[in-house]
Amino acid sequence: GPVTLSASDRLLSCPYCGVKNFLQCNGPFRYALPNPLDNDAQDQLLYTPYLRFKGNIYFVNESGISHRILDTTQSGFPMPGLLPSLGVRSQAMKLVRLHRKSRGRFLRLGIKMSMILKKAAKLHAMFTDKDEELYHRAYIGESISFIYLPLRADDAMLLDGVTQNPLIALDKVSSYPLKGTRFNPRWEVSFMATLCPRCGWSLDGEGDCLVLTCSNCDTAWQVGKKGLQRINCRIVPGDRDTALYLGFWKISAHLPASKIWSFADFIRQTNQPMVVRQEWNERVMSFWIPAFKLRPKTFLRTGRRTTISQWRLDREEEMQIRPNLYPVTLPAEEARQALKVILAASAVSRKNIFPRLPETRAENISTTLVFLPFTDQHHDWLQPQTGTVIAKNVLRFGRSL
16 A cells, blocks of 8 residues: 655554565665656656755854754755755655656766755854854754755756746856766665564554664664664653653763763762762763754753753663653764763853863763653653653654754
């Protein structure tokens, strides 16, 4: 039967037979803007690439932490007449995934992918004080994809294949390589069966999840370069009032440049208004990073609150799959990028932390996915031990970031 996939979906679930497959691609996913031409005219189209950056950028400077949600596109083929950006079309129009039967010819990417990150940083810098010293910059929750704009030649003009508006005269771009190539098989999306490598059971997950769970052997798996890889996953059991379990990446590390080796060191260096307990000197420092996407301000507040109040949490236990586990949508690699941002957000005294951020490197890193219990407080989700509160509508909005 037919299956409808959104641009953010990574897990294909057939509503007819129940089969689930994880989508994989060699590099970024590739999409095209829809065009009104019929099938017979599709071979005449020439597709030009645009790079799309979608995510959150965090800056740590002298005045504090600034952040911005960005969704921007940049032309990837240096030719006059092309729109520098697709504007809101990449967000407002229904994108079409490229596949082996996609017709037309595709122009090669003419800029480095790192340029789109630099442009995104420049867009954010427009709203910050350029005279302040920048201590740290992080891209968290970002995704990069290709979006192709269809072009069509008509008489002596090159037309926008979506709006049919003229872009530039063909004689002015005759020196550019406009022949293009057919669909490259390396771009094609492949499908990996979501069967538990340990017991063969069908793994559970939603369309945008990055971690799949097995309810038969209580294990958690993420997709790596060599297929499904088991991850270390634990849970803090809730009580009868628990309505939801939210995942956090528990990243245990030493930060020598910031003089942080234990949880007690963290409390002292960030100048928290609390008395350091003796046993905290033996407690390894761990940062608790949300394993789900949130608005930047809420992301910082949630990570800071849970990290500072981690000593209040009950002891973690071996993972037991529950029906109310919230999907993991932020990978562990990006959670590690958030470590210094959460450290900066936790600092009461900036002078002890901010100037050391450029030299701060995490050592002896271990990462564990831990699910924490949350109770239903009408409009909010509450973690009773740490006091972490997340508004329900903010949590839902995070699925679209």
